Every structure is written in structure tokens, then in C-alpha cells.
Amino acid sequence: MKSGSLKPLLFILPSFLLAFVIIAYPIIDLVRLSLNDVGTFGEMHGFIGLENYHYVTEDELFTEVLLRTLYWTFFVVAGTIAISLPIALILNEDFYGKGIARTIIMLPWAISLAMTAVIWKWLLNPDYGMLNHLLLGLGLIDENIGWLADADTAFPLQILIGILVSIPFTISILMGGLTSIPTDIYEAAHLDGSSYWQRLKTLTLPLLRPFINIAVVLNVIYVFNSFPIIWILTEGGPSNGTDILPTYLYKLAFRDGEIGLAAALSVIMLLILLGFTLFYAYFAMKKED
Amino acid sequence: MKKGLWKSLAVICAVSGITYAGSTVRVSVPSYGDSTKPAFERIVADFEKANPDIKINLEVGSWSAWQQKLQTDFFSGGNADLIYSTRGWVPTYVAGGKLEPLDSHLSAEFLAQFPKSLIDAAKVNGKLYALPSVTSARNLYVNLDLLKKAGAKVPKTWAELKEAAKLVSEKTDAAGFGIQGKEVEMEKYFYYILWNMGGSVLDKVVDGSKSMLDASEAIKAAQFYSDMIKKGYTQKNVASYNREDLQELFKQGKLAMMITHGVLAEQIGSEGHKINFIQTDVPGMSADKKGVTLGVIDAVHLSKNSKNKEAAVKFLKFTFQPKYQADWIAKANLLPVTIEAGKAPEFQAKHLQAMIAAVPNARFAFIHKKSTKIIDIIKNELQAMYAGKKSAEEAMKSAAKKINRAAR
Numbered sequence: 001m002k003s004g005s006l007k008p009l010l011f012i013l014p015s016f017l018l019a020f021v022i023i024a025y026p027i028i029d030l031v032r033l034s035l036n037d038v039g040t041f042g043e044m045h046g047f048i049g050l051e052n053y054h055y056v057t058e059d060e061l062f063t064e065v066l067l068r069t070l071y072w073t074f075f076v077v078a079g080t081i082a083i084s085l086p087i088a089l090i091l092n093e094d095f096y097g098k099g100i101a102r103t104i105i106m107l108p109w110a111i112s113l114a115m116t117a118v119i120w121k122w123l124l125n126p127d128y129g130m131l132n133h134l135l136l137g138l139g140l141i142d143e144n145i146g147w148l149a150d151a152d153t154a155f156p157l158q159i160l161i162g163i164l165v166s167i168p169f170t171i172s173i174l175m176g177g178l179t180s181i182p183t184d185i186y187e188a189a190h191l192d193g194s195s196y197w198q199r200l201k202t203l204t205l206p207l208l209r210p211f212i213n214i215a216v217v218l219n220v221i222y223v224f225n226s227f228p229i230i231w232i233l234t235e236g237g238p239s240n241g242t243d244i245l246p247t248y249l250y251k252l253a254f255r256d257g258e259i260g261l262a263a264a265l266s267v268i269m270l271l272i273l274l275g276f277t278l279f280y281a282y283f284a285m286k287k288e289d
Numbered sequence: 290m291k292k293g294l295w296k297s298l299a300v301i302c303a304v305s306g307i308t309y310a311g312s313t314v315r316v317s318v319p320s321y322g323d324s325t326k327p328a329f330e331r332i333v334a335d336f337e338k339a340n341p342d343i344k345i346n347l348e349v350g351s352w353s354a355w356q357q358k359l360q361t362d363f364f365s366g367g368n369a370d371l372i373y374s375t376r377g378w379v380p381t382y383v384a385g386g387k388l389e390p391l392d393s394h395l396s397a398e399f400l401a402q403f404p405k406s407l408i409d410a411a412k413v414n415g416k417l418y419a420l421p422s423v424t425s426a427r428n429l430y431v432n433l434d435l436l437k438k439a440g441a442k443v444p445k446t447w448a449e450l451k452e453a454a455k456l457v458s459e460k461t462d463a464a465g466f467g468i469q470g471k472e473v474e475m476e477k478y479f480y481y482i483l484w485n486m487g488g489s490v491l492d493k494v495v496d497g498s499k500s501m502l503d504a505s506e507a508i509k510a511a512q513f514y515s516d517m518i519k520k521g522y523t524q525k526n527v528a529s530y531n532r533e534d535l536q537e538l539f540k541q542g543k544l545a546m547m548i549t550h551g552v553l554a555e556q557i558g559s560e561g562h563k564i565n566f567i568q569t570d571v572p573g574m575s576a577d578k579k580g581v582t583l584g585v586i587d588a589v590h591l592s593k594n595s596k597n598k599e600a601a602v603k604f605l606k607f608t609f610q611p612k613y614q615a616d617w618i619a620k621a622n623l624l625p626v627t628i629e630a631g632k633a634p635e636f637q638a639k640h641l642q643a644m645i646a647a648v649p650n651a652r653f654a655f656i657h658k659k660s661t662k663i664i665d666i667i668k669n670e671l672q673a674m675y676a677g678k679k680s681a682e683e684a685m686k687s688a689a690k691k692i693n694r695a696a697r
Binding site: 040043125126127143144145146147148149235237238239240251254255256257258259 | 381386672676
């Protein structure tokens, strides 16, 4: 009996060890760094408790950047879901040229985020960019606008680009969900004389719910941790006006050489994401059952 | 099958030099342009020919990520023996215990080849952790046609520069004076006015502890740039221009004046831009006294964990022969660091001579073990001021407060 209960544990031991080395070890090391006074090149100057956490969080910039990260995550994810859902519904219908339409929607996924951001940087260049050229041509503006020179214009544009690049991935999740809904229930509803909106409200959306939840959770994690768009377009500037936690973290670690502070910030970010995921899993996904 | 595998592994090891008997020196060099890599490859080839027992592993990388590369290299202990970098980061490396002082490795005779001012500026805590490798000084570039069109004269003082910029912006389609508003060296563009107004960033050039940006001189300097931007004497959207963007604007004839290094003059010539310009001294406060300009020193370091220090120093000395300096430094449009190399015909080009003329009035930026953090603070506050979100006084006082906290 005893050996029987040990055997399964033994079988999962290799994968457990692998997961430990890949996931747990870096996290443990991160926590260790965050509790020590660490020099620019990783030299340990001794245990300092929560001092790094205090120093990071009492900086007024931290609150500013944290709030901006929450806006960034909320608007990009909400915008992505709001646009992706109708597109996924349309792509699920039968129409002429459906294959081409699907390909076009998915195509941006094939381009790396960094490349997309570089292209946008050129489009938004005040002197040679296409956007100013277009708006001037249409007579909508009378002089060039420095889109990225001011956080008030740069940040909303970054959110817009964030939405655009998140759409293909989200649509693919939602399309997967739509194809898994059996067609016979629609036929039955149709026979009962239901309208398109009734079928959408009572059949499609409830059945799609688990997939929307997955899309939300995965997008929140990706967007919260997203780095290239903001980094390439503005490096978090001007004057930290577009910094989100990942760009701020990068600056702390690799520009300022504050490894201890950066580790503390990483742990805080990890806790925020973990908290969100658990909260969402508990409230939103519980309803599915 | 297995035997075959071992055999081929042994062959690979032998070929790749794992069994190499002499000493190996790894050298990291950031690229100053297309000419850097071939020039260093020639030095390496000549050196290895003269010293068959020493093998040089050369790696040439991009400047833009150089700081991060060196930091991660040092972090993991996988750094090179000889590292080309810049004077600005030396205190950080020294604080981390990563560099070997070169004083005991280099003879007084060898060091006598360098101007004393360069060696002194490169020292930290009285020790030479960084041997200057290249240097440069900045000039004011003036588009003569634009100034003529506007009826302005080449400025000798900052007041005259403001007047000339005003005339250009009012009477032509071009911008008067270019101010750099982001990325590499953005903070240095502020030093021109800051230093000439008598201000400074920190109380000491090396490892200062108190910021001087809240002093009246610094506020006055910030006010000067801020005023020019507000009145429209500079290019629009200052915060979206990095150094190269400004140079591009000058090359297109859309900017009358800017301060930068010799690369711009060389590019105007080689890219065929039809610009009638001069490289002159950075303005001062009065017409009879030349203005203070920025001098930059890049340097080469010997790492503390190097296992082949002697061989590394041998290579280091080898690279300072005038013919090699002329080869890689002149082509990068920078200035050599030894007196002898400066006499080479390669450095007699007009644009390099203009920089050489500026050297006596050059001052070097502060260095500090938290210099990148401090620079980040200055940049952010300046950007807020350039965008009109903070007044000069608010920006400078806030910068001083943050720098005092960071320089802990």
C-alpha cells in the first residue's frame, strides 16, 4: 500500500524537478536579490530586509507608473476584446472570400512586435512620417504634430497599437471557441423562430464565455508584461510620461544598475499578476460551473 | 558509432583551439562606424604576427546596447580582458570592483605620449582605471546661407545666438537653433548653456554628492533654452529629436544652427548635401572670451578578473601606434589621444581641425557611480520643461532633489 502511494510521486518527480529548475529557481533567486543590497554587477553587500521594496514604492514615480500600467492593460485588453469579438463572429459566418479575410486578419501575427513598433515609429515621425503627411494632405492639420514628443498623444497611440497587435491572437482563441459550439442547437433555435440577436445573446455568448475568459486572462498577462511597443516608440518618455512597469523595470536594472530595486519591482509585478489571475479564476471562471 | 562521435569531438576541439597553448586575450570594442571592425582586425593580425604566443579574440558590438552588454558580461563574469567603453561609466565599474588600475602596468614613458589633461580627466580616486582611447570636442555648426537670408551674423555669444535664431525663425522657413530633446547625450546638449552660465550638475566632477541644479545659474540656463523654445526660435516638438534627427534637419537646410561633433561635417560632404556651413566655437557669455564646450573621452579598461593581464597590456600598448590610431579614429571622425598620432595627415582634414581647435575650451562631464540614473533624471526633467509642462525653476529644483536622493 505504502509503495503504491509513493510510485505516482516518483513518476512525476522528473517533470517536477524540471519545472522547479525552470520556474521556481529564478523566482527564489529573484526574491533573494530583492532582499539584499546588490551592486550593479550582482555583488551582494548583505541582507537588508524589505528596504528595496520601501525605496521602490515610496518613489512617486512608482505610483504614477503603476497606475499607467493598469490603464494600459485595461484599455488594451478591453479594446482588443471589443473589436475581436464582432470580427470573430463575422469570420465564423459563411461568405465569399472568407479564407482571404481570415488570412488578412491573422497576417499581422506573423510580424514581430518589434518590427511593427519600428514601422509605427516611422509612420509617426513628425517630419517624414506618413500620418502627418496624410493629415496635412487632407487639410485636417496645418502644421506637423510631434505625436511621440508628448505623452498625451503618445500614450493613447501606443494603446491603439497595442490593441491592433493583440487582435489576431484573440480572434484565433474566439474562433476556436465558435467552431466548438454544435450547430444543431442553432438549427433548433431557428426552427423555434428565434432572431439573430436572440441566438447571439442566449446561445453564442454564454457558450463562448470560457473562451472569452481565457482570452482576457492571457491578454492581461501578455499586455501587462508587454515591453517592445512602448520601448521602441518612446523608451517610456518623454519624462517618464509613457513608462509602464516593464519599461521602468528595465531602466532600473539595465540603465541605473539598481539590481536590488529591480528585483523588488519584479516581485511586486509577479504578485500583482498572480493576484489578478487568482481573483479572476475565482470569480469569473467559477460562474462557468 | 560512439567511438566516431568522440573522435569527431576531439577533432573539433583541436581545430577550434581549445587545446591552444599560448595565452588568449579577449577584446570588446564598440563600433564607431563601418571602419572600426576592419581597422581592429588589421591591428589584431599585425599583433598576432609579431606575438605568435598570444591569440586575440576580438568582438565588435553596437554602441546603442553597449552599456547593457558590459553590465551583463560583468554580472556573469564573462567579460573580456580589454574593454573599450566610455569615461562616464568608470566610477560604476570601479565601485563594483571590476577594473584593474593601469598605473602599475604602464610606464611613465608610455603615458607621456598622452596630453596630461586627458589622463587627469580619466582618473578616478587618483588611479588610472581608464586609458583614453579617443576623444572629441563639439563645435557650433552654422548654415551661412540661412543666416545671410535672415540678416544675422555668426554668433559669438549666447545673446547673439538667440538673436540670430530669432531672425532665422522669423524671416525664413527654417528653424533657428536646434535643441536635442531625447536619447543619447540629450543631457549634454544642456551642458553647453549650463556651463557657460556658470552652473554645473554636481558639486564635484568625480563622485559629487550634492546637485547644483537648484542654483540660480542652472535655473537661468534652463530658462534660456525654455524661453527659446517658447518663442519658437528652435525646431518644433523638441522632445522628438535625437542627435541624428537634428543632424538630419541641418543637412536638409531646415536648421540654421546646432552643436555637435565632426561626424556631421563629414556626412554633409560624403552624402553630397549642398549646405554652405562653418564649424565654429560654441558661444560664450562675452565676445572677447571663448565659450566652454563639451569634451568627450572614451577609454579602454583592463578587467580585474583577466587571467592574462600581461598579454592584454601588451596588446593595449600595441594599438596606440600612430598608424593604427589614424586608421580607426580618423575614419570615425574623432580625435586621437596621443600627441604623435595627432600629427598624422589623416587628422589634418578641415572638420577634424575645427574640433582640435575647440579642445582647449573643452570641459568634461561629471562622472559618478550612479551617473546613468542621474542622467536619466536630468533628461526627464528637461523633457518636461521642453514640453512646457514644467517651468525652468520647477524642473531644475525637482531634478536637484531627485539627484540628491539617487546619489546616495
